[in-house]
Amino acid sequence: MNFNEELNRRTEEIERLLEGYLPQESGFQKTVLEAMNYSVRAGGKRLRPLLIAESFRLFGGEGKAAEPFMAAMEMIHTYSLVHDDLPAMDNDEYRRGRKTTHVVYGEAMGILAGDGLLNYAFETALRAFDIDPGNQGIPEALKVLASKAGIYGMIGGQSVDVQSEGQALSREKLDFIYRLKTSALIEASMMIGAILAGAGEEQVKKIEQAASDVGLAFQIQDDILDVTSTVEVLGKPIHSDEKNHKTTYVTLEGLDKASADVERISMRALDTLAGIGRRNEFLEELIRYLVSRKK
């Protein structure tokens, strides 16, 4: 297997799938639909849908119930970026080299496009009931989606992050933010793939644990790249954490320990994954890639 080729192929598959789930840009409410689609089409790694698909594959999932969840997960990730970028939040004008949604469509439409994506994510995931009515895991997968995206998941982490702006953070609080803001959706993705494939409770717990480590290592790698990369490679401003006086894993623990910890935590994730007793080599490669990525 050539990992990079395979990654490109599977990511393109997800792009096509996503496109098929986006709303048609028509009707009086055309603008909000355009703003939503603009946000989703801005690209990105499509990591979370990829993880749903690979976790579903790991557990030998059959049928198409995972597909609407893949689209829904990317919508939730995207809405969180759209709202994060708003003037009252991070006030970012560019993301992935393109103007952010509120810059193109105005602030009110930025708020509504985010709301629209969050709501449409649930509408989309609920289509699983029609796509694969026999899949008994759908209610549980919906619960995981909702809880990991919400106030005890991503929104909870985001709100503590916002409130901590300009303040020095304890390691405990930083861990909380990373676990909720970054890991929660990664956990949800891998859990949903497993649940829809029919994995048992114990297996779902293991995949949650592995995913939690993947998310943590991924986030620490993000902190490292903010210090060590260049604008050209990263496609976004570097040293932004320093400029914003932001506590990160790197500012708390130093670059050397941060790098060693990415290695250690991602190894632990792979160990946990190995303990599941099934294998998905691409997923293992993907995890190695994510934590050693340069952008």
Added chain:
Amino acid sequence: MNFNEELNRRTEEIERLLEGYLPQESGFQKTVLEAMNYSVRAGGKRLRPLLIAESFRLFGGEGKAAEPFMAAMEMIHTYSLVHDDLPAMDNDEYRRGRKTTHVVYGEAMGILAGDGLLNYAFETALRAFDIDPGNQGIPEALKVLASKAGIYGMIGGQSVDVQSEGQALSREKLDFIYRLKTSALIEASMMIGAILAGAGEEQVKKIEQAASDVGLAFQIQDDILDVTSTVEVLGKPIHSDEKNHKTTYVTLEGLDKASADVERISMRALDTLAGIGRRNEFLEELIRYLVSRKK
């Protein structure tokens, strides 16, 4: 039956139920949870949960599956108000005589509290699977909740409303906004009550039709009160539509026709309801009350 006493009693029941579904204000993310609860506790008529309960009762519903949906519906209604009030939207500092959420908690927290409520609404409604696992209507009720709250429902209407600010509206566009922005959640409420009570497709269509008229009459009555009421009675500024150069049913059709249409449309709603062949006298009274209300 003394309608007013009964209305108070049932509304208080809903207040208690709602309170039980609100998140505990603890943890690092305490502030966003406080902002969410502050918004929900600001009060209001609790009309939508009331309509779920009464529609459920109309169709002889049994069990408790409607309860999480009642709480979820009020959370969705509340989040829409919190986001509507934001500076980039209507920029309202007061609602129901209290400071709006973003005024008390800041704009970022206003956005996040709204996101939190929308997401938690789905988390809450999904609890129905645990509360009444035997209720076969839950997936359909979830679909109605999501679709009527979303880009082809409330958010769609809201986005056209926002975009039309300061513009003269055609009757067609105004109808679209009213149907989506106001009627959609009222339709969803009555449909969800019916679906969870086991009503058939035909009955659900009838209740949707009745609810659509209730929503329309309710909204026109709102326009009328903006012109005819006082700040003291209404608890919010009057003549706000005129000040904002807003096209309303009253500016398009005049006060007399608007009043006659409220009467006509609400009668049509009651007729449709009568065609269902079951009766809920309180629900009928409630509809009469809503469209003749003075605040």
